[in-house]
Amino acid sequence: MSAPRSLLEARGLEAAYGQNPALRGLDADIPAGEIVAILGENGSGKSTLLKVVARIVAPSAGEILLDGVPLGTLSRRETARRVAYVPQSAELVFSIRSLDLVLQGRAPHARGFSADSEDDRRRAFEAMRACDVEALADRDASALSGGERRRVFLARALAQEAGIWLLDEPTSGLDPRHRFQFLEALIREHRSRATTVLLVTHEIELAAELADRVILLKDGRALASGPPSEALTRESIREAFAVDARVQKDARGRPRVTMEGPAV
């Protein structure tokens, strides 16, 4: 079996907010078509990694290769056609119709970022249907519940027609029903579109269950990387999170992680 082709590679990636370093020489390989969970403590650089890939934050050293091409050599607009970012929480100050928010996903494809052709609308509606938010099209997105809004943002990533989705803590703060609805839509669309998903989460259990690959971050570097069964061990979890966890394998060989408490 040949090694999976890397769609995204991080090489010695460094990034900082002012004086505070967030990434300190991160190396990582993301194969095409996988769901990759990025785990780590607060401040370990998870969200920053997504922001560097989305070109929201510029790296201070190192580089990201997209299909072997340095990300910095692509135009920002070209990057946005290939990489869609779903924010953790978008605080909407101004009202905006959900449909208009989803249409923003078409902006990187449109001249002058002005996307509202018939074709754009058709694609936006299709994306909203796929995420079960079509009925919310005319509602003000700033007045939606957290779960509905996440799915509207997911629909926007679909409308963006990018092959890579970056999701920053997509399930945090969602009640069980909305969490289930969100993950169902995510997995279904990931499979039907064969997208590559980078998912930042605090839920180790979710990563163990869902991800094809896990990257554990600590202090801006990759501590462990690989399939959940290899990357999630009692030792790696202890090192990354300073907690003790019991790691068992279920029938499919997936790890089942149960937290025991702070490491002593």
Add this chain to the structure above:
Amino acid sequence: MKGGRPALWVGAGLLLAACVLCGLAVGGVRLSIADLVSGTGPAGQEARLIASLRFPRVLLAALVGGSLALAGASLQALLKNPLADPFLLGTSGGAAAGAALATLAGISPLLSPGAAFAGAAVSSAAVASLARRGGRLDLQRLLLAGLIANAFFSAVLLGVFSLASTEAARTMLFWMMGSLADASPAKLAALLPYAIAGAAVLLLSASRLNLFAVGEENAAALGVHTERSKALVFLASSLLTGAAVAFAGVIGFVGLLVPHAARAVAGNDQRVLLPLSAIVGAALLVAADAASRAAAAPSELPIGAVTAAIGAPLFAWLLLRNP
């Protein structure tokens, strides 16, 4: 969505036309609108003659109001902050200081938009860098930085007053309180290039500003070169503010309130909101100028005082609504 709302544009056009007619009719000699519109007979001809003398002033009011409202609407979207405004962010203060320094240095008044633009740009850059935190603009810091800039530039202005002759200081004081009294075709001609350039940049940025209105990170993730866009929008709103302040003084709250009113009517698509704000801002300032002349005829109130008297309570109300 775009352009598909004829009623909105017809309404805005009628509002502006009505305000312009009022602006032409009100003054030392009150004209009848009927005479003014017909323009026939001795009364009509006299009305047209007086109106033609008032026309530069009305046009200046429209240009200044439109410029300030357009700058305010753009800054609100750019900064995702409904309280952004060239006056509150210190841009107007910087422009006033620039223009006052140029006057003190004896530079021709027709060049004062350039000096005001320079002051506005310096103020914008200083405020933006003061408000920067961890590589991004922090909104609370932005308003505080505007406060600091306003304090600093009023110190500069007071310094200029004290150095100027009594007569010059008096003229400057009236200008600074906001005055359209000295409008002339030459001033209009000097102002127009700034206003057109600034307005063109902002109107062409409308779609990008839609992405900024959801957040700067949002715009970046959708392919916008955010640093470049921010610099361009700040520069363009400095051009508009500088031009407005150079010839009409510091007129507050137009840039804050007009976009709010326009947004309430037309929603927050910047491709509609920006031009609509410009038209409504023009209408508002023409009407405010007419009111300032009518209220204290044959003298007049400073226009800045009129807009502040209307604007400050409305601003307080907005503040209470947007915690």
